[in-house]
Amino acid sequence: MQRRHFNQMLSTFALGALPAAVRAQGAWPDKPVKIVIGFGPGSGTDIIARLMAEELRQALGQPFVVENRPGASAQIAAGAVAKSPNDGYTLMLTSNTTHSVNPHLFKKLPYDPMADFTPIGGVAYFPFILAVNASLPVRTAQELVTYAQQNKGKVAYAYGTPTVQIPAEAINRLKDMGAIGVPYKSSPPALTDVVGGQAQFLVVDLASAKPHLQSGRLRALAVTMARRSSLAPELPTVGEALGLRDFDLAAWTGMFGPANLPKDVVDKVSGALQRALARPEVRDRIIGMGAEPTPSDPATFSALVKRQLEVWGKNVQLAGIQPE
Incomplete structure (x- = not known):
């Protein structure tokens, strides 16, 4: 009887613990989130990052803090994010500089633009x-x-x-x-x-x-x-x-996390970004600074990043620019 009672207690404990574990997995964010950018204060990317940080704070209930880490064509920032834990508390808002251009201008980078990041969503184009x-x-x-x-x-x-x-x-x-x-x-x-x-x-x-x-x-x-x-x-x-076919050199911005970011984090951030970019007052602010809002889901954004990496590479070769 005692053993049966003990087993029942274990079963009850396990069943009771499961929802708590599920709740814990879904609790992100439960502390401030850092958004790293590779450009200085006042830059177009910085202004958009701060606008998105406030929108994410309101949507997800925790501070989203912008951290400027300029230098080396944003390589410093991208390298740091690539090496960060993939727990959702370090994100990056960046541009085609890190993911389309740098890979073709530098022989060695502290990150891989595709393998080291999780695409979350597009934010804006600067035509x-x-x-x-x-x-x-x-x-x-x-x-x-x-x-x-x-x-x-x-x-x-x-x-x-x-x-x-x-x-x-x-x-x-x-x-x-x-x-x-x-x-x-x-x-x-x-x-x-x-x-x-x-x-x-x-x-x-x-x-x-x-x-x-x-x-x-x-x-x-x-x-x-x-x-x-x-x-x-x-x-x-x-x-x-x-008459130049496939000429598509765009200055885009978007949100990434480190590689293998949990799907629930990606979905939460992506959903919040898309809802924010659909709001007229947010769109008007972005348009007012000379950019086009370009909300997109992770799959669409990932395809854009891959395509732009190839397009910029082709045009770097056409321009005769040798990597350093």
Whole structure:
């Protein structure tokens, strides 16, 4: 009798413990969550990360704290997240820099863009545009190509980062323009010199170019994405304007966790992001900073990351850029 009673007690305890274990597994988050970014305060990625952190706090009931770890083209941040525990308390909001561009520009990275991360969801695109000094006698991308071909060695494009150098040089080579690439320490001075006439064209994010477009000193010719941007639907894509198939160089942002992040964590964060990005006030804030909200589920985002890694790699080769 005593033994039977003891076994019944064990069974009762086990059955009673099971729901508690299930509840424990579903309790994430029960403490603050860190969102690491590889760029400094005030950058576009930083602003979006802080907006998403507040939305996640409201949705999931715990603080989401943004940690800036800039440096080495965001390699430091990506490497740190890749090595973090996959318990859901370290996430990363990053861009095509870490997952599309760096793998083709550096021979050795402290992370693998596909194997070391769990894609959670897309957040926003920052459209790139092909733009010229407004005094240049061209109004379309094809006219720019023709002008450059007729003035080989006399037309220059400016760039401040590899992310904008790659599409500019790819167009230059694919269309045999013969333009000269002029490097700058960052994008703002490159943009300033195109506006001032020291260089003739560049690829730049729409948000940075907007004041100069509105003043009439800069003219936008096309977007570098595969589809037209809702922020400037009148602009054709580079593919449409120049007949370049599969030209899709987008500046995207999205959320990741370390590899093998638990599915319940992925689902919670992904669902909260998609709901936040559907809210008109959140969408308006993102659009106001020159970006397009691009909510997506983990599978769709994962496919985007894989596709963009291949596309950027192809265009790095076309641009003749050698990895360091």
